[in-house]
Amino acid sequence: MTEAMKVSAPYSTQLAFGPTQRQVEVGQLIDITPDAPFAFDCGATMPSITLAYQTYGTLNADKSNAILLCHGLTGDQYLLGPHPVTGKGGWWEDIVGPGKVFDTDKYFLIVSNVMGGCLGSTGPKSINPATGHVYGLDFPVITIADMVRAQVLLIDALGIDQLFAVIGGSMGGMLALEWAVRYPTRLFSCAPVCTAAKHSAQNIAFHEIGRQAVMADPAFMGGRYIDAGTFPAKGLAVARMTAHVTYLSEVALQEKFGRRLQNKQAITFGFDVDFQVESYLHHQGKNFVERFDPNSYLYITRAMDYFDLEADAGGNLANAFAHTPVRFCVVSFSSDWLFPTEESRHIVRALNAVAANVSFTEIITDKGHDAFLLDVPAFHATLRGFLDGCAIARGLR
Amino acid sequence: MSKTLRPDLAVIASLVAPGARVLDIGCGDGDLLHWLRTHQQVDGRGIEIDQERVYKAIARGIPVIQGDVTMDLPHYPDASYDVVVLSQTLQTMADPRAVLEQLVRIGRKAIVSVPNFGHWRNRLQLMLRGRMPVTSTLSYQWYDTPNIHFCTITDFVILAEQLGITIEDRVVVDAAGHKARFTGRGFKANLLGEQGVFLLSKRG
Numbered sequence: 001m002t003e004a005m006k007v008s009a010p011y012s013t014q015l016a017f018g019p020t021q022r023q024v025e026v027g028q029l030i031d032i033t034p035d036a037p038f039a040f041d042c043g044a045t046m047p048s049i050t051l052a053y054q055t056y057g058t059l060n061a062d063k064s065n066a067i068l069l070c071h072g073l074t075g076d077q078y079l080l081g082p083h084p085v086t087g088k089g090g091w092w093e094d095i096v097g098p099g100k101v102f103d104t105d106k107y108f109l110i111v112s113n114v115m116g117g118c119l120g121s122t123g124p125k126s127i128n129p130a131t132g133h134v135y136g137l138d139f140p141v142i143t144i145a146d147m148v149r150a151q152v153l154l155i156d157a158l159g160i161d162q163l164f165a166v167i168g169g170s171m172g173g174m175l176a177l178e179w180a181v182r183y184p185t186r187l188f189s190c191a192p193v194c195t196a197a198k199h200s201a202q203n204i205a206f207h208e209i210g211r212q213a214v215m216a217d218p219a220f221m222g223g224r225y226i227d228a229g230t231f232p233a234k235g236l237a238v239a240r241m242t243a244h245v246t247y248l249s250e251v252a253l254q255e256k257f258g259r260r261l262q263n264k265q266a267i268t269f270g271f272d273v274d275f276q277v278e279s280y281l282h283h284q285g286k287n288f289v290e291r292f293d294p295n296s297y298l299y300i301t302r303a304m305d306y307f308d309l310e311a312d313a314g315g316n317l318a319n320a321f322a323h324t325p326v327r328f329c330v331v332s333f334s335s336d337w338l339f340p341t342e343e344s345r346h347i348v349r350a351l352n353a354v355a356a357n358v359s360f361t362e363i364i365t366d367k368g369h370d371a372f373l374l375d376v377p378a379f380h381a382t383l384r385g386f387l388d389g390c391a392i393a394r395g396l397r
Numbered sequence: 398m399s400k401t402l403r404p405d406l407a408v409i410a411s412l413v414a415p416g417a418r419v420l421d422i423g424c425g426d427g428d429l430l431h432w433l434r435t436h437q438q439v440d441g442r443g444i445e446i447d448q449e450r451v452y453k454a455i456a457r458g459i460p461v462i463q464g465d466v467t468m469d470l471p472h473y474p475d476a477s478y479d480v481v482v483l484s485q486t487l488q489t490m491a492d493p494r495a496v497l498e499q500l501v502r503i504g505r506k507a508i509v510s511v512p513n514f515g516h517w518r519n520r521l522q523l524m525l526r527g528r529m530p531v532t533s534t535l536s537y538q539w540y541d542t543p544n545i546h547f548c549t550i551t552d553f554v555i556l557a558e559q560l561g562i563t564i565e566d567r568v569v570v571d572a573a574g575h576k577a578r579f580t581g582r583g584f585k586a587n588l589l590g591e592q593g594v595f596l597l598s599k600r601g
Contacts, residue, residue, distance in 0.1 A: 329455065348462060349472040355418075357442070361451045361463040378448060385456025392458050 044140035052120025070168030118293035169372035210239030237285030427454030515549030
């Protein structure tokens with residue numbers, strides 16, 4: 001942390017969620033005022049930013065056991081429950097704790113809500129000091145690099161020079177890669193999981209469908225729904241339903257639902273829910289709007305669309321990793337069609353081209369992209385193995 | 398922890414200089430790399446196709462890429478390793494010639510071990526019984542063998558000559574694990590050896 005950087009004491013605050021703008025207390029926010037205003041890639045600046053984060057485990061004396069875990073598109077800082085908004089478990093509930101893959105007896109885990117998110121970090125739901133109203137679409141369009149720059153400030157604020165690992169799946173994997181490329185000396189190891197060095201045309205397409213669904217909802221009101229007292233729940237639900245299909249695999253959908261009907265013996269010749277798969281998607285959409293901000297959805301999907309490490313490296317991804325000291329473990333899932341294995345292989349080849357220390361495995365599973373959040377023993381064994389190997393090399397016990 | 402290495406791996410290890418950067422292709426659980434790291438301070442990497450073996454190796458702290466030789470090797474830069482190792486795998490490759498050329502391109506040196514189809518037991522089985530040999534080192538039936546490109550020690554030497562690859566060292570290992578250096582095309586080695594281990598480099 002530099003001399004001039006100012007960091008507030010951690011505090012909690014009330015945030016509003018869902019169509020009813022239900023108030024929820026969200027903890028552990030800090031305000032960071034860096035030496036120079038926070039500069040976004042788009043050119044905008046902010047004198048200070050707020051980051052919400054959770055930690056698990058204890059930072060050791062030489063601050064060498066910190067792991068930054070980066071959440072996916074709609075994830076957040078709650079690895080473990082109870083989640084303040086949903087009341088349910090966290091996103092890596094099963095593998096975080098004493099003796100687990102992310103052993104809280106051994107490691108100090110840090111997770112922060114990304115910038116642009118809606119669970120406490122600065123984002124479109126924050127108050128714009130210039131107007132006294134929420135930013136809405138006046139919030140600067142953010143990038144993955146902006147999110148990571150904000151995380152670097154958090155790690156500075158925590159007084160940690162080098163993270164033991166930066167790990168994330170999906171968008172979290174993009175953040176992990178961005179860390180490794182921009183700040184190679186500030187992490188010992190990096191595990192980008194089911195991710196890509198650049199967002200594909202297909203993925204941009206799905207994001208655009210989601211954004212159009214949100215913006216086409218009359219309640220969206222040009223992003224000013226909070227001021228207007230409305231909420232584009234239908235649009236956001238459709239966005240989530242579409243996205244959710246991309247997180248699964250055809251096999252998984254078929255096995256889970258097939259053509260089974262929902263609480264009925266025969267089709268109804270109508271457009272209400274007939275099939276279980278419809279009911280499931282409706283349920284996913286309905287839950288989602290209770291916890292996620294529509295504007296945040298636009299901003300974060302856009303940040304992913306803009307992500308292109310290869311272009312940043314002049315068209316050759318290997319250049320991005322030249323001389324990297326970081327140890328990598330790249331993981332993909334065989335049935336993931338959103339971030340297919342080929343995307344991971346592309347990263348691995350670039351790392352090989354610069355003779356980096358890299359491991360790679362494609363986990364065989366029918367659980368699709370969501371596999372990184374589910375009980376997939378081979379994935380967990382790989383993560384554990386990688387962390388164990390890195391811990392030996394780093395002299396952690 | 399492996400206290401002893403498979404005989405051909407022990408020969409390979411003896412050909413690797415301490416502190417070298419080593420790429421082990423088809424590294425399995427990482428036995429050789431683990432040995433080399435522990436005993437010879439080698440900076441090792443592996444390629445392995447089997448998922449279970451990949452994460453076992455990763456768990457030993459050995460960087461391993463789950464991959465396929467044909468698909469992945471062309472992406473490695475020239476001379477990016479001191480030594481590239483391919484043990485008992487060449488005979489399973491669709492295009493052994495292309496693989497050999499990749500090995501000496503990526504590694505300043507390459508070490509290759511091959512099972513010797515020319516061993517007298519194999520010759521005898523084929524001659525007397527008229528059937529494809531099945532022995533302790535070549536334990537497959539013809540219809541389920543992964544070994545699709547068998548060669549003898551002499552065949553290997555001749556291919557290396559044709560490809561302009563220098564054989565810097567050639568060692569034969571017999572059934573009991575005894576090893577011996579040989580020269581030329583190895584008439585005797587080809588009869589008595591169960592495996593050949595070769596230290597290769599690109600000519601020029």
